[in-house]
Amino acid sequence: GISHCPARRPAPCEDSRVKTPPSPLLAGAPPTRRHGPRQVVPCSRLSPSPLSSHGAQPPAHPVSAFPRRRLMHWHPNPGVTLNTQILSEACGCAESLGGTKDGRWKTSIIFYRPMTRDGAGGAQQNLPPDVPRELLGVALHERPGLYFSILRNQRLVLQADAAFSQVMEKLQSFKARVNLNFEGFQYQLGDFCLRIGKCVPNNTETLRGIMMEVEYYPLSSIEKSRAIMVDFFDIWQETLAKKSLPGRFIHVESNFAEYGLSDHYSFQHTAVQYATCLQQLMAAVRA
Amino acid sequence: LTFFFLWVCTMQHVEALEVLLQGLSGVPKERVRVHELCLKSVPMLGAVPSEVRLLCDLAQPTPSWTIRHVGGAMRGAGAEQISILVRTIVESKASSNVLRYFYGIGYKLDHEILKVGFAFRFQRGAQFTVTVTSANKMPKLHATDEAVQVTPGIQLVEITAPAAANNYNDVVSAVTSFCEYLAPLLHLSKPGNSTGIVPTAGAAAASLMSSGGAKTL
Numbered sequence: 001g002i003s004h005c006p007a008r009r010p011a012p013c014e015d016s017r018v019k020t021p022p023s024p025l026l027a028g029a030p031p032t033r034r035h036g037p038r039q040v041v042p043c044s045r046l047s048p049s050p051l052s053s054h055g056a057q058p059p060a061h062p063v064s065a066f067p068r069r070r071l072m073h074w075h076p077n078p079g080v081t082l083n084t085q086i087l088s089e090a091c092g093c094a095e096s097l098g099g100t101k102d103g104r105w106k107t108s109i110i111f112y113r114p115m116t117r118d119g120a121g122g123a124q125q126n127l128p129p130d131v132p133r134e135l136l137g138v139a140l141h142e143r144p145g146l147y148f149s150i151l152r153n154q155r156l157v158l159q160a161d162a163a164f165s166q167v168m169e170k171l172q173s174f175k176a177r178v179n180l181n182f183e184g185f186q187y188q189l190g191d192f193c194l195r196i197g198k199c200v201p202n203n204t205e206t207l208r209g210i211m212m213e214v215e216y217y218p219l220s221s222i223e224k225s226r227a228i229m230v231d232f233f234d235i236w237q238e239t240l241a242k243k244s245l246p247g248r249f250i251h252v253e254s255n256f257a258e259y260g261l262s263d264h265y266s267f268q269h270t271a272v273q274y275a276t277c278l279q280q281l282m283a284a285v286r287a
Numbered sequence: 288l289t290f291f292f293l294w295v296c297t298m299q300h301v302e303a304l305e306v307l308l309q310g311l312s313g314v315p316k317e318r319v320r321v322h323e324l325c326l327k328s329v330p331m332l333g334a335v336p337s338e339v340r341l342l343c344d345l346a347q348p349t350p351s352w353t354i355r356h357v358g359g360a361m362r363g364a365g366a367e368q369i370s371i372l373v374r375t376i377v378e379s380k381a382s383s384n385v386l387r388y389f390y391g392i393g394y395k396l397d398h399e400i401l402k403v404g405f406a407f408r409f410q411r412g413a414q415f416t417v418t419v420t421s422a423n424k425m426p427k428l429h430a431t432d433e434a435v436q437v438t439p440g441i442q443l444v445e446i447t448a449p450a451a452a453n454n455y456n457d458v459v460s461a462v463t464s465f466c467e468y469l470a471p472l473l474h475l476s477k478p479g480n481s482t483g484i485v486p487t488a489g490a491a492a493a494s495l496m497s498s499g500g501a502k503t504l
Contacts, residue, residue: 114393115334126331131393147379151391158388160354163379170356170377173333173393260384268382 066265067217068225070233071273073280074210076247082207089243090196090212091185097239099187105195106183108202109278110137110165112174135174136278137165138271141195148271155258157268180278182211191217192232199281209281212249220265222256252280301419301442303492304472305405308417311468312409319420320345321402322431324386326394339394341385345401345431352381376447400424401434404442412461413448420445444473 076082095101112135116126138148139162147164150157158164168174184197192214199209214232219225233251240249254269254276256262261269305316322343328336340355358375381388404420419442423434446466450458471491 114332116331117334128329128331128393131329131332132391135392149388151388154387154391156384156388156391158385159382160385161379161381163377164354164381166377167339167354167356167379170358171328171333171337171339172335173328173337 066220066267067215068219068222068229068265069213069215069270069273070229070251071211071213071277072233072249072251073277073284074247075250075280075284080246082210084198084207086210086245086247087184087196087198089245090210090240091187093236093239093243094187094189094194094196097189097235099189099194102186102188102193104183105141105186105197106181107141107274108139109180109182109274110139110176111178112137112168113177115172115175136275137176138274140267140270143267146267148268150271150275152275155255155260157259157261157272159268180208182274193217199278209284211277211281222263222265250280252276300472300492303495304419304444304469306495307469307472308407312407312411312415312417314407314409316405316407318346319402319404319406319418322399322429323402324399325397326389327397329393329395332393338397339389341389350383352383352385354379354381354385399429400437401431402443411465413450413458415462415465416447418445419443
């Protein structure tokens with residue numbers, strides 16, 4: 001079971017102070033479901049800065065308070081191929097820790113490649129060198145109305161509406177080439193939510209990776225929640241280790257500051273983490 | 288959702304139009320101050336050259352950004368029957384780094400204007416937004432505070448209404464009927480068909496101004 005943080009949900013403007021010590025995180029108490037629907041304050045996309053400062057991504061609006069999330073990818077041992085048994089074992093772990101299954105989830109990453117006059121993917125050497133060879137689109141599972149686009153080479157994350165992908169279709173400058181889905185089950189464990197999933201290309205069952213998301217509701221400050229996240233991860237790893245699986249979950253830090261993102265967690269942070277996670281998954285598969 | 292954008296010609300009697308729209312809509316006008324940046328793709332990028340507009344709403348305390356793509360003019364048998372030019376637009380809200388984003392993916396600033404005026408948003412068979420603005424150009428890059436009118440005394444009237452494939456005809460019909468109410472002051476036409484100035488507009492305007500719009504034209 002999981003001991004829980006104070007019953008009162010923090011107001012959007014304040015960070016809760018965790019009354020219980022970070023460890024032991026897990027105690028003998030039965031699991032507590034989160035209290036009602038998550039009170040997510042819509043993150044303001046607006047910047048108080050005038051156009052002249054459009055060169056820098058402004059910090060998130062101070063009243064936005066999104067729960068902190070951490071993504072981890074499955075790194076298989078050398079020579080071991082990926083298989084879905086790891087997924088089942090990880091889900092089993094979540095349940096053994098007292099997690100209650102809470103439905104499915106799916107986040108998509110779309111790779112865009114530039115088009116040239118010669119046609120699809122044709123003579124890209126004709127493109128100016130500063131045109132990126134790849135754009136990422138990210139559609140997060142809990143915000144179907146939003147769409148994120150990441151320029152990795154420029155450390156830029158754009159937040160837009162779902163209509164953004166239609167704009168790109170109309171422009172015909174970049175074309176969506178590959179669509180990867182991250183999907184699986186989610187579990188509630190007290191103040192935590194675990195999403196465990198596989199990475200598969202759209203409309204196929206080819207397993208490209210396994211990953212998980214840990215969300216911690218009470219805090220939106222990355223710094224303040226770091227210790228709690230690390231503690232949770234330690235417990236998770238200990239539990240999973242008993243299964244002797246051929247690999248482990250790894251968290252790779254995303255450099256949020258490089259993307260101009262603040263300490264206050266937001267959907268843009270999650271989009272950036274997905275891009276980082278995907279990079280890691282692809283490297284792990286290649287290795 | 289695709290927005291249908293109906294391009295209307297310029298007109299001169301803006302105060303009278305404001306009175307007329309106030310009467311027709313029953314809602315208060317909203318201030319419009321939009322910095323519109325028109326970006327074009329660099330050579331060789333894209334199957335075809337493309338253009339995208341970024342709109343920064345400066346009327347609100349915190350500026351907000353919208354990406355707008357304006358499609359080509361509607362064509363075909365349906366288009367012939369409508370007396371006005373119809374174009375489709377697709378819009379998305381965006382975070383304030385959207386200009387840097389488009390610069391980063393191979394778009395360059397072609398021109399920018401500041402549109403200043405007013406708008407009415409109301410429901411009348413469709414969700415209308417009627418915007419009346421003057422176009423202002425900036426002497427220096429992004430210098431919105433120093434913008435001057437491009438054509439003093441001439442305003443641009445734009446009518447937009449959202450529509451989807453399954454209600455497109457109803458929306459076009461609602462807009463066409465609504466435009467008939469504006470006929471005393473402005474003549475809606477396709478480019479090349481008319482000057483857009485209604486001969487009796489002056490008289491109609493005077494009538495509107497004196498009666499506050501209560502009298503029917």
